[in-house]
Amino acid sequence: MLDYRIINHPDNHAVGCHLVTWPGSPLLADPLFEACPVVSEMLARAENAIADTCFGCAPFARITLIPLNVWQDAQHDALTQALRPLFIAPASTRVLLDASVNAPGLSSALRYLFNLEHTLTDLGLRKPQPGAVRLRQIDIWCQPEQTAALKAQLRQQQAIAHGMVVARRLADLPSEQCTPQFVVEEAQRLCANIPALRCEVLDEHAIVEQGLGLLHAVGKGSARPPRLLAIHYDGVEIGPVRSYVGKGITFDTGGLWLKEGAGMYTMKYDMCGAANVLGLMLSIAALALPVRVMGVLALAENAIGPDAMQPGSVVRACNGLTVEINNTDAEGRLVLADAIAWASQRHPHARYIIDMATLTGAVVKALGYELSGLMTQDEPLRAALTAAGKQSGDEVWSLPLDARLKKQAESAIADLCNTPTNNAAISASAAWLLHHFCPPEIPWAHLDVSGTALWREGGKSVASGRPIPLLIQHLLNDLQ
Incomplete structure (x- = not known):
């Protein structure tokens, strides 16, 4: 993890760092700035635009003045x-961030800085760049009376970022390395030294024995067999269990409904839901929250081969429902359905089940890349997740989910079919299928994160770690 400290007075440690502050900050009255005349020149430009320089700014390596209105923006994650x-x-291994102003977006900004712990270079798949600078230390300057609140804020955001970094590293790995078994072993390694966490694994034989026919159907076409991983967190001895389920398709060819090449390129990221469940569990443990939680990762590779599932096949889930597979490229909802049903059987009195998945491209067309799709029939859960999204800056937007979608999952031969034949309401239709696998007495919500699970910048896509911030905020609110 990146180191951090809170300071009320700049010291020699600030020499050579990257200073980020705002015009009018009391920090600028510190004697340290007397030897830095460039600041007065920057102030004239920083009222309405960012002023930034690496030249003539000694004793700092870089100075950035961000206008006050950016710090105070509460809606657009402007900071x-x-x-x-x-x-x-980065110009320095250290940043000195001025947190003396009331900045609604400070939590998001801190979370972003902590996420700089991970870059694609860390995967060891390319030669390191000689002389490249990495951020190693975050110093936060504030007034003495702000210290206590800021300390709690930093601890929370570092814990959230820790889970996000784990999820991002896992999702960014190439799929030939990040197989279902690899995810299991990585989770076991990460949980091994945390007493409150324990892992339970179902291999391909146990999956069949316990009747998870949908997960088996998706994974049986691959030489890398499926797994179901349950991570249990016991922060207290008794109390309702909160369950999270993640889609973990470690690579998606589309199966016999084969994708075209361009559509397959980013399919190593089809396991972001499962990776984020793992990261979420680690964040919960880092915060030592007084709660019982179960995270379920439904892991499979959707491949082509002699044993691959075929269009028209009918398979039975662990809750007894049968599903006609009329599209093998709609595999994510199949593994999720079995995992949701399995989780509900394991804890029939769960407080709620929330699943997350890079499930449909249709949600991206509807909501873009900033909002996750939320589908639920439980109004209190909908309201709580929506509020937590606004608080955390990891927002959701509700899509409809009611009986008007019934025909979208009807089959002439089975209880359900996995895709609508009319190609309409794809995202909501997938959620309508899933809702059959959670008993009505357990509140359930589905998060389609196809647009938000990746961060897109400079024509490249990398894992984002969302919706971990949303779910931690929701859990914290739920514990109040």
Whole structure:
């Protein structure tokens, strides 16, 4: 993890760092700035636009003045958006961030800085760049009376970012390495030294024995067999269990309904839902929350081969429902359905089940890349997740989910079919299928994160770690 500290007075440690502050900050009255005349020149430009320099700014390596209105923007994540281009190529291993102003977006900005712990270079798949600078230390300056609140805020955002970094590293790996078994072993390694976490694994034989026919159908065409991984967190001995389920398709060819090449390129990221469940569990453990939680990762590779599932096949889920597979490229909802049903059987009195998945491209067309799709029939859960999204800056937007979608999942030969034949309401239709696998007495919500699970910048896509911030905020609110 990146180190951080809170300071009330700049010291020699600030020499050579990247200073990020705002015009009018009391920090600028510190004697340290007397030897830095460039600041007065920057102030004239920083009222309405970012002023930034690496020249003539000694004793700092870089100075950035961000207008006050950016710090105070409560709606557009403006502070984080201002920071992003500054840290593409850091000028120093240390940043001194001025947190003395009331900044609604400070939590998001801190979370972003902590996420700089991971870059694609860390995967070890390319030669390191000689002389490249990495952020190693975050110093936060504030007034003494702000210290206590800021300390709690930093601890929370570092824990959230820790889970996000784990999820991002896992999702960014190439799929030939990140197989279902690899995910299991990585989760076991990460949980091994955390007493409150324990892992339970179903291999391909146990999956069949326990009747998870949908998960088996998706994974049986691959030489890398499926797994179901349950991570249990016991922060207290008794109490309702909160369950999270993640889609973990470690690579999606589309199966016999084969994708075209361009559509297959980013399919190593089809396991972001499962990766984020793992990261979420680690964040919960890092915060030592007084709660019982189960995270379920439904892991499979949707491949082609002699044993691949065929269009028209009918398979039975672990809750007894049969599903006609009329599209093998709609596999994510199949593994999710079995995992949701399995989770509900394991804890029939769960407080709620929330699943997350890169499920449909249709949700991206509807909501873009900033909002996750939320589908639920439980109004209190909908309201709670929506509020948590606004608080955390990891927002959701509700899509309809009611009996008007019934025909979208009807089959002439089975209880359900996995895709609508009319190609309409794709995202909501998938959620309508899924709702059959959670008993009505357990509140359930589906998050389609196809647009938000990746961060797109400069023509490249990398894992984002969303919706971990949303779910931690929702859990914290739920515990109040």
